Amino acid sequence: MKIFKFLVTGLLIILFACAFNSQTTAGDAAKAWQDVRNAAVLPSQPVEWNTRQPTRAEEQQFYKQVADAATAAAKKAETFYAQFPDSTNVIAARKLECQMLRMAFFEGGDSTDAYESWFKAQNSLLAAPGLTEDERFDVRVGIARGKRADPAEKDWQARDSEYENAIRQLIKDYPQKDKPYEMLLVLGAESSDDKARAIATEVLADTVSDSIKERAKAILNRLNAVGKPLKIKFTALDGRDVDLSQMKGKVVLIDFWATWCGPCVGEIPHVKEAYEKFHSKGFEVVGISFDGDKHALQNFIGKHDMSWPQYFDGKTWQNSFGVQYAIESIPTMWLVDKKGNLRDSNARNDLQGKVEKLLAE
Numbered sequence: 001m002k003i004f005k006f007l008v009t010g011l012l013i014i015l016f017a018c019a020f021n022s023q024t025t026a027g028d029a030a031k032a033w034q035d036v037r038n039a040a041v042l043p044s045q046p047v048e049w050n051t052r053q054p055t056r057a058e059e060q061q062f063y064k065q066v067a068d069a070a071t072a073a074a075k076k077a078e079t080f081y082a083q084f085p086d087s088t089n090v091i092a093a094r095k096l097e098c099q100m101l102r103m104a105f106f107e108g109g110d111s112t113d114a115y116e117s118w119f120k121a122q123n124s125l126l127a128a129p130g131l132t133e134d135e136r137f138d139v140r141v142g143i144a145r146g147k148r149a150d151p152a153e154k155d156w157q158a159r160d161s162e163y164e165n166a167i168r169q170l171i172k173d174y175p176q177k178d179k180p181y182e183m184l185l186v187l188g189a190e191s192s193d194d195k196a197r198a199i200a201t202e203v204l205a206d207t208v209s210d211s212i213k214e215r216a217k218a219i220l221n222r223l224n225a226v227g228k229p230l231k232i233k234f235t236a237l238d239g240r241d242v243d244l245s246q247m248k249g250k251v252v253l254i255d256f257w258a259t260w261c262g263p264c265v266g267e268i269p270h271v272k273e274a275y276e277k278f279h280s281k282g283f284e285v286v287g288i289s290f291d292g293d294k295h296a297l298q299n300f301i302g303k304h305d306m307s308w309p310q311y312f313d314g315k316t317w318q319n320s321f322g323v324q325y326a327i328e329s330i331p332t333m334w335l336v337d338k339k340g341n342l343r344d345s346n347a348r349n350d351l352q353g354k355v356e357k358l359l360a361e
Contacts, residue, residue, distance in 0.1 A: 029084040033093070036080050039073040040096055042066050042103065050295075053303045067108030074100035074121070091135070094125040098142065110151050119146055137174055144170060144183070163187065181212045189219060189328035193345055197223050218326030222345065225325070230254070230334070230342040232286065232321060236309035237298065242286060244340055250282045251358040253347060254334040256327050258290035258316070259300040264331040267348065268304055271333075274352050275308065281359055282338075284308065290330055292316045337361065 043065050046054070054062070077097035081090045101118035108114050125131070126139045144166035148159050164187060170180035181203055188199030200219040203212060232254065233243040244252065255271060257264035275285050285308035291297040292314050301310060313320055319327070333347040337358050347354055 029080075029087045029089070032080050032084065033087065033089045036073070036076045036093060036096065039069075039076045040100060042069050042073070053299045063107045063109075067104045067114075070100040070103040070107065071114075074104065074117075078121075091125075091128065091130050094121070094128055097121050098125055098139075102142075105149070110149070112151050115146075115149065115151055119143070119150075122146060137170075137177065137179075140170060140173075141179060141183075160187065160191070175207070178209055178212055181206075181208055182215070185212070185215055185219060186328045189326075189332070191346075193223055193226065215326070215328070219328065222326045226342050226345055228342060229340050230336050232288075232311075234311045237289075237294070237301075237312045238309065240309045242309050242311070244286075244336060247284060247336075248340045249338050250284050251278075251338060251355055252336040253283070253285045253351070253355070254288060254336065255285060256288045256290065256319075256322060256330050256332040256334075258330055259297055260291065261330050267331050267333070268306070270351060272304075272306070274355055277352065278355050278359060283355055283359065287311065288319065288321050290316050290319050290322060 043062070045062065046058075074097045077093045077100065081087070081093040081097075084090070087093075098118065098121045101114070101121050105111070105114040105118045122139060122143045126136065126143065131139070144163065147166050148163040150159060150162075153159050153162070164184070167180050167183045167187065170177070171184070174180060184199055185203060188196040191199075196219055200216040200223075203216040204220075208216075230244055233245070236242050253271065253274070255267075257267070259265065271285060275283065287306070287308060287310040289297055289310050289312045291312060294312060294314060297310070297312060300306075311319075311321065321327075331348065332345075333351070334342055335344040335347045335354055335358060337343045338361060343358060344354055
């Protein structure tokens with residue numbers, strides 16, 4: 001009997017210890033997960049930037065702070081799922097790690113090391129057990145998009161080729177999903193007119209949803225507008241009246257852009273150079289801004305001395321002219337000839353050469 005009591009008492013002690021350890025582990029995991037989530041709250045832009053334009057040095061310092069904080073948060077997430085592999089938050093931690101590494105890459109200057117860390121984390125997440133099929137699809141979309149950002153590949157055409165291959169594999173594996181078709185149409189919109197037409201026609205011939213068909217048709221309608229009069233009329237941000245029908249005899253660049261779009265900002269020096277070189281010869285620029293913050297846009301225009309008129313309605317991607325002309329991505333640049341006809345819907349490539357040629361007509 002004494003032996004039996006001893007065994008029962010020992011068993012109770014073991015069960016109590018196991019329960020205590022389990023509760024302690026669960027408590028530790030909950031605290032650690034909260035620490036990860038807190039770390040993922042990245043620095044906000046200084047309040048004073050709402051009333052003044054920051055200097056380039058201030059911007060660089062802030063973006064470095066964001067990148068460093070994102071990297072630290074990603075590390076905490078990695079430590080969490082390694083330390084608590086049985087936690088219900090493991091997949092969430094892996095997703096957060098990818099989000100933070102993506103932020104660190106884009107805000108930290110697009111370094112190769114940051115990109116490789118991000119890409120490795122995405123592939124690790126894809127291989128993780130417990131992902132739903134929809135989650136797996138989302139991860140693959142992220143991996144596909146990441147191929148276009150690889151800083152080690154200096155040839156942007158090679159990047160786009162890799163990206164297109166990844167999109168087409170997604171279409172093959174997920175034929176009922178709209179997202180890969182959307183990605184393909186956007187890629188087409190950023191390519192030459194011939195490729196845009198080929199992709200839109202291809203998508204229309206496939207079994208796709210009505211919304212995808214409408215987007216493909218809109219691209220074809222836009223491409224078919226080349227060689228025809230372009231109707232754009234509005235009151236600019238600075239109060240000027242803009243009407244393309246009244247600008248015949250001039251060559252006009254229509255620049256669909258936004259201050260929050262890195263590639264758009266990167267094109268500004270090229271646009272300014274062309275404007276300064278050819279404005280006296282009859283070259284004009286009309287900006288169609290996809291911004292949502294009027295004050296920020298005005299500050300940006302003043303800082304960068306962009307003297308041409310800007311359309312602004314605050315609707316971002318629902319920008320009235322953007323919707324009307326099926327603008328799938330920005331920057332998008334169009335050239336209108338002296339007769340008021342749209343002549344080129346992909347004017348970024350060799351802008352000065354194209355402007356000079358149209359002015360000579």
